[in-house]
Amino acid sequence: MEAITTGVSWWAVGVSTVLSFMLGGLWYSPMLFGKKWAEGVGVEMGTGSTQPVPALVLQLLGTFLLAWIMGLADAIDAYPAAILIVLTITILLVAANLFSEHTLYASLVQGLFVVAMAIIMFICNLLF
Numbered sequence: 331m332e333a334i335t336t337g338v339s340w341w342a343v344g345v346s347t348v349l350s351f352m353l354g355g356l357w358y359s360p361m362l363f364g365k366k367w368a369e370g371v372g373v374e375m376g377t378g379s380t381q382p383v384p385a386l387v388l389q390l391l392g393t394f395l396l397a398w399i400m401g402l403a404d405a406i407d408a409y410p411a412a413i414l415i416v417l418t419i420t421i422l423l424v425a426a427n428l429f430s431e432h433t434l435y436a437s438l439v440q441g442l443f444v445v446a447m448a449i450i451m452f453i454c455n456l457l458f
Contacts, residue, residue, distance in 0.1 A: 334398075337405030339458045343397045346454035350393050350447040357446070363439045370436025371427070393447060400451035409452075416448040 358364045360375065368375045396419075403412035420441040427437035 334402055338398065338401040339404065339455060340401070342404070342451070342454040342458035343394070343401045345458065346400070346447075346451040347390070347394045347397045349454070350397065350450050351390055353446060353450065354389065354393075354443065357439070357443050367436045367439045370433035370439075371430075372432075396444075396447060397451050397454075400448060401455060404452075404455035412448070416444060420444045 356362055358367060364375060396416075399415060400412055403409050423444060424437045424441035427440055428434070
């Protein structure tokens with residue numbers, strides 16, 4: 331366990347997890363990409379009280395794990411590997427959405443959200 335925790339800035343991990351999760355609320359809101367994304371995946375935009383709690387919990391966990399990977403990449407100077415991981419996640423997510431017959435727009439919105447989170451995490455590692 332020491333190999334994946336030593337040198338990690340837990341402040342950067344925590345702050346970037348929270349900021350990235352908050353970005354998700356904005357990213358999928360009608361103010362940014364939410365309306366057209368929802369149409370593209372065939373869901374109805376709901377109110378805050380109708381949010382799918384299990385999906386949000388998994389999203390938070392995945393966001394934390396990606397922040398941890400980015401923190402580890404910073405600690406051991408392995409950003410090229412982290413970039414490959416982010417690109418892999420992005421491409422697989424877009425492919426899965428396209429297999430589900432979601433629109434290209436909606437699929438790219440979801441995939442590029444991973445890239446946006448990684449950028450936030452990179453910046454937080456520079457700051458903390």
